Amino acid sequence: MPSHRVPSEADIISTVEFNHTGELLATGDKGGRVVIFQREPESKSAPRSQGEYDVYSTFQSHEPEFDYLKSLEIEEKINKIKWLPQQNAAHSLLSTNDKTIKLWKITERDKRPEGYNLKDEEGKLKDLSTVTSLQVPVLKPMDLMVEVSPRRVFANGHTYHINSISVNSDCETYMSADDLRINLWHLAITDRSFNIVDIKPANMEDLTEVITASEFHPHHCNLFVYSSSKGSLRLCDMRAAALCDKHSKLFEEPEDPSNRSFFSEIISSVSDVKFSHSGRYMLTRDYLTVKVWDLNMEARPIETYQVHEYLRSKLCSLYENDCIFDKFECAWNGSDSVIMTGAYNNFFRMFDRNTKRDVTLEASRESSKPRAVLKPRRVCVGGKRRRDDISVDSLDFTKKILHTAWHPAENIIAIAATNNLYIFQDKVNSEMH
Amino acid sequence: MFARGLKRKCWDGDEDVEGAPAAPSYSLQRQSLLDMSLVKLQLCHTLVEPNLCRSVLIANTVRQIQEEMTQDGAWQLPAPPVAGRGPLDHLVSTEILCRAAWEQQGQRPAPDLPSELPGALGAPAPGSAQSCIWEADSSRGHRGSFPKSLDQIFETLESRAPSPVEGLFADAGGPYYDLDAVLTGMVGGKSGPGGGDGLQALAPAGAPPPSASCKRDLGELDHVVEILVET
Numbered sequence: 001m002p003s004h005r006v007p008s009e010a011d012i013i014s015t016v017e018f019n020h021t022g023e024l025l026a027t028g029d030k031g032g033r034v035v036i037f038q039r040e041p042e043s044k045s046a047p048r049s050q051g052e053y054d055v056y057s058t059f060q061s062h063e064p065e066f067d068y069l070k071s072l073e074i075e076e077k078i079n080k081i082k083w084l085p086q087q088n089a090a091h092s093l094l095s096t097n098d099k100t101i102k103l104w105k106i107t108e109r110d111k112r113p114e115g116y117n118l119k120d121e122e123g124k125l126k127d128l129s130t131v132t133s134l135q136v137p138v139l140k141p142m143d144l145m146v147e148v149s150p151r152r153v154f155a156n157g158h159t160y161h162i163n164s165i166s167v168n169s170d171c172e173t174y175m176s177a178d179d180l181r182i183n184l185w186h187l188a189i190t191d192r193s194f195n196i197v198d199i200k201p202a203n204m205e206d207l208t209e210v211i212t213a214s215e216f217h218p219h220h221c222n223l224f225v226y227s228s229s230k231g232s233l234r235l236c237d238m239r240a241a242a243l244c245d246k247h248s249k250l251f252e253e254p255e256d257p258s259n260r261s262f263f264s265e266i267i268s269s270v271s272d273v274k275f276s277h278s279g280r281y282m283l284t285r286d287y288l289t290v291k292v293w294d295l296n297m298e299a300r301p302i303e304t305y306q307v308h309e310y311l312r313s314k315l316c317s318l319y320e321n322d323c324i325f326d327k328f329e330c331a332w333n334g335s336d337s338v339i340m341t342g343a344y345n346n347f348f349r350m351f352d353r354n355t356k357r358d359v360t361l362e363a364s365r366e367s368s369k370p371r372a373v374l375k376p377r378r379v380c381v382g383g384k385r386r387r388d389d390i391s392v393d394s395l396d397f398t399k400k401i402l403h404t405a406w407h408p409a410e411n412i413i414a415i416a417a418t419n420n421l422y423i424f425q426d427k428v429n430s431e432m433h
Numbered sequence: 434m435f436a437r438g439l440k441r442k443c444w445d446g447d448e449d450v451e452g453a454p455a456a457p458s459y460s461l462q463r464q465s466l467l468d469m470s471l472v473k474l475q476l477c478h479t480l481v482e483p484n485l486c487r488s489v490l491i492a493n494t495v496r497q498i499q500e501e502m503t504q505d506g507a508w509q510l511p512a513p514p515v516a517g518r519g520p521l522d523h524l525v526s527t528e529i530l531c532r533a534a535w536e537q538q539g540q541r542p543a544p545d546l547p548s549e550l551p552g553a554l555g556a557p558a559p560g561s562a563q564s565c566i567w568e569a570d571s572s573r574g575h576r577g578s579f580p581k582s583l584d585q586i587f588e589t590l591e592s593r594a595p596s597p598v599e600g601l602f603a604d605a606g607g608p609y610y611d612l613d614a615v616l617t618g619m620v621g622g623k624s625g626p627g628g629g630d631g632l633q634a635l636a637p638a639g640a641p642p643p644s645a646s647c648k649r650d651l652g653e654l655d656h657v658v659e660i661l662v663e664t
Contacts, residue, residue, distance in 0.1 A: 073481050207489060229486050262497055322487075
């Protein structure tokens with residue numbers, strides 16, 4: 001982030017997303033800005049910048065709005081960014097705030113025409129008497145200019161706050177989900193959308209469950225999943241009906257009676273759901289765990305990993321200070337063998353599904369000098385305490401890593417820690433296992 | 434302050450509220466959690482729409498607590514002043530208490546009383562809390578003649594508008610919440626040997642009772658009245 005600007009709340013990063021090749025990394029922030037980073041190609045001539053990410057483009061995606069009918073502000077905060085698969089030289093992405101989705105086209109200009117007949121180099125009209133012959137303008141190289149333009153604005157589709165967008169594998173449609181409804185859009189049509197899920201009850205007083213996240217299947221363009229605040233996942237097939245209120249599959253884990261408390265429902269609320277790259281599994285994040293689900297088994301997840309079980313005894317305090325409502329995201333690595341999610345104190349966790357080993361790392365200026373190796377961290381919960389351990393009570397709950405992303409092919413991760421973006425690379429094991 | 438503690442003593446004989454150095458009892462912790470939840474529901478940021486997911490989760494928590502409290506019989510009213518009268522008269526006497534409190538304050542006209550009063554400290558019924566949260570543009574509540582029947586009271590509870598409630602609560606909210614924290618030691622999260630978080634160690638009892646009755650929460654009205662009288 002630019003160092004000349006005093007960090008303010010507007011700089012808080014609210015979403016991070018690699019594009020499909022990993023060459024570009026987009027971040028959105030609370031101030032409605034999008035910053036795109038590009039990976040410098042590795043070259044022998046510039047050994048210092050070995051595949052590092054530099055700022056490629058910055059633009060204002062959304063502005064604050066005021067809904068006069070309800071007397072409410074509409075925040076400009078970017079909730080999600082999703083890249084479209086690249087189909088030509090231009091890059092496209094969808095960015096959304098609570099109410100409006102926008103399609104942005106990012107193009108490069110590295111040549112410009114010179115030698116106009118009627119204009120001179122500065123664009124001023126020439127004195128016609130000086131023009132004695134015709135010439136054909138030629139393209140000359142220029143400094144790279146990245147141009148961003150809004151191509152579509154998908155507005156007025158949502159009464160409630162948009163929490164997810166997902167581009168379909170057909171590359172023609174995408175869906176947007178708010179607390180109670182999911183809409184299907186065609187990328188070229190902005191004045192119409194199809195409502196495919198509606199869980200709004202006839203009487204709002206009967207509302208007990210909301211949609212928390214939603215995603216299209218990576219390969220089957222008719223399938224999508226949405227998660228709820230009660231911890232359930234619903235897989236829907238758009239071929240079955242126009243309105244997918246009846247799920248094809250319901251994934252729900254029975255509650256553990258020994259762990260039951262008044263907070264059981266809140267901590268079971270799914271904050272993020274992601275299909276694996278293979279399309280065979282789903283990854284969900286709730287307050288204390290990440291779970292891997294097999295699409296063929298609805299009864300329970302096939303794997304459960306504890307992110308910060310030591311918080312279970314602190315749930316009342318975390319309820320009081322609202323931390324219990326924090327929505328953490330989760331991510332797969334390219335080969336679906338490792339999963340990652342954020343936690344508090346600027347810690348993030350990785351779980352290797354094959355070796356069953358896990359690690360806690362910290363994203364902070366102090367521990368992240370360039371080319372330094374990240375040191376695993378440990379939270380001690382009483383008992384033996386090692387030198388660099390942190391006790392649960394010393395954790396900083398204002399430093400939360402909600403947004404993380406994993407490069408689609410390599411061991412490169414992007415971690416958003418409040419208003420700072422960290423990009424870590426595993427140089428030793430750059431190939432996925 | 435004392436009135437509230439005394440009332441509790443009527444319900445839970447083994448409770449010791451005044452000056453208890455030990456960890457707050459489960460009932461007290463549960464009550465504190467309920468109060469905290471109601472505070473959370475009411476303290477919405479007025480400019481930006483409240484987070485619906487958070488509101489739903491808190492409302493569900495409130496409902497869970499109230500269902501359990503009903504099942505435990507924690508909502509039992511103390512013995513009526515005149516023996517032999519039916520439950521409806523309890524409601525009437527509560528109503529009179531409400532009216533008396535308001536008349537003391539002399540701020541609101543009587544017809545507004547039933548719709549505004551319970552909202553002051555968050556709706557007693559999750560239904561009314563929800564209509565506050567979910568529909569920011571809901572129409573103003575029924576403000577006809579002073580309702581006499583139980584049903585009329587609760588209809589009004591559920592249809593009152595959010596803004597006067599919020600405005601009302603904004604004044605009472607801060608000091609009330611702190612008072613509660615002092616009373617229970619729960620909110621600070623650092624009470625007793627088990628910590629303020631011993632709540633989940635005390636697993637609530639079995640299946641939830643029928644929902645219809647637990648929505649109608651007169652104990653809460655009672656509670657609300659006491660707080661208003663104190664402030």
